[in-house]
Amino acid sequence: MTEVNKVECIRCKATHPETLYSGDDRLCVYCKADIAEQEPQPTAPEPEPTKEETLEEKARAELALRFLTRKRLLPFVERFNPDYQAGWVHKDICKRLEEFSRDVAEKKSPRLMLFMPPRHGKSTLASVAFPAWHLGRNPEHEFISCSYSGSLAMAFSRKVRGLLREEGFKSAFKTRLDPQSQSAEAWLTTSGGGFVAAGVGGGITGKGAHILVIDDPVKNRDDAESSNARESTWDWYTSTAYTRLAPGGGILVILTRWHDDDLAGRLLKAAADNGEQWEVVNYPAVAEVDEEFRSQGEALHRERYNEEALRRIEKAVGPRDWSALYQQNPVADDGDYFTRSMIQYYDREDIDHDR
Numbered sequence: 001m002t003e004v005n006k007v008e009c010i011r012c013k014a015t016h017p018e019t020l021y022s023g024d025d026r027l028c029v030y031c032k033a034d035i036a037e038q039e040p041q042p043t044a045p046e047p048e049p050t051k052e053e054t055l056e057e058k059a060r061a062e063l064a065l066r067f068l069t070r071k072r073l074l075p076f077v078e079r080f081n082p083d084y085q086a087g088w089v090h091k092d093i094c095k096r097l098e099e100f101s102r103d104v105a106e107k108k109s110p111r112l113m114l115f116m117p118p119r120h121g122k123s124t125l126a127s128v129a130f131p132a133w134h135l136g137r138n139p140e141h142e143f144i145s146c147s148y149s150g151s152l153a154m155a156f157s158r159k160v161r162g163l164l165r166e167e168g169f170k171s172a173f174k175t176r177l178d179p180q181s182q183s184a185e186a187w188l189t190t191s192g193g194g195f196v197a198a199g200v201g202g203g204i205t206g207k208g209a210h211i212l213v214i215d216d217p218v219k220n221r222d223d224a225e226s227s228n229a230r231e232s233t234w235d236w237y238t239s240t241a242y243t244r245l246a247p248g249g250g251i252l253v254i255l256t257r258w259h260d261d262d263l264a265g266r267l268l269k270a271a272a273d274n275g276e277q278w279e280v281v282n283y284p285a286v287a288e289v290d291e292e293f294r295s296q297g298e299a300l301h302r303e304r305y306n307e308e309a310l311r312r313i314e315k316a317v318g319p320r321d322w323s324a325l326y327q328q329n330p331v332a333d334d335g336d337y338f339t340r341s342m343i344q345y346y347d348r349e350d351i352d353h354d355r
Contacts, residue, residue: 107248132163136173139191150199157197224258
């Protein structure tokens with residue numbers, strides 16, 4: 001019988017057959033087992049969230065987004081325009097439009113005028129997002145939307161109608177389009193509300209409105225300078241547009257000022273003569289005084305037009321259009337010292353050169 005060599009363990013000092021050793025550390029298998037039991041065990045990894053938990057979180061986030069979309073106008077805008085660059089001015093407009101919507105729902109006959117320079121996002125808010133959002137909350141209400149041309153008003157109408165067709169809109173609101181009435185000129189909801197698009201001066205007789213929106217009623221400088229055009233717009237407003245309002249309905253006028261006698265100018269003059277009172281919010285391109293959200297000299301929306309860009313525009317358009325279109329301060333045709341009535345015209349042969 002072959003004799004097995006025995007080795008002394010350096011830890012327990014016991015002698016064991018060499019077959020109970022592994023490696024050259026001279027630790028027997030019993031001591032190695034003791035050492036292994038005394039070492040801390042690695043903690044078990046956190047269980048990964050189950051698929052059910054992930055879906056539940058997504059559902060909660062979606063419900064929160066739907067609630068916010070119904071509650072606030074700006075989240076509604078951002079949901080359907082992910083790249084929309086909202087500045088303080090857009091947040092302020094949304095807040096005022098939300099209050100306007102509540103006043104209409106409560107039949108308080110609100111009157112709101114917003115003056116804003118070109119290309120600053122006013123129509124996206126007032127003529128597209130706001131009607132869709134308000135109809136989502138009040139599907140039985142009727143809108144009449146007017147602009148300087150019928151084609152522009154119908155372009156707004158198509159965009160509003162498109163929002164109501166979005167799945168995101170349907171998941172947040174119960175308002176639905178009437179499948180039997182979906183033309184761009186006039187469409188209805190299944191709750192009896194609807195949207196009518198028309199150009200300023202166009203026919204809207206027979207239509208009703210809980211909200212009348214007038215967005216940029218003046219097309220260009222030629223129309224602004226025409227006394228006949230200004231008179232025609234005023235006649236249309238007083239005899240046609242205004243008479244379409246439902247009891248307690250609201251009027252929203254959002255425009256770029258062209259002339260001191262434009263529609264906004266006449267409404268302000270009527271208000272000064274004890275006519276309807278308006279909430280007027282003026283947003284000049286460059287602050288002329290320190291305001292709540294910006295200091296004197298600061299641009300209205302730097303992300304779109306900073307101060308340098310606005311200075312280039314001012315030089316390009318000249319002082320008169322800059323004052324009117326961008327600063328919302330149209331200069332009267334009459335000067336500070338001379339009026340048009342003081343200027344008289346004569347034929348050359350009627351002039352007595354000896355006097």
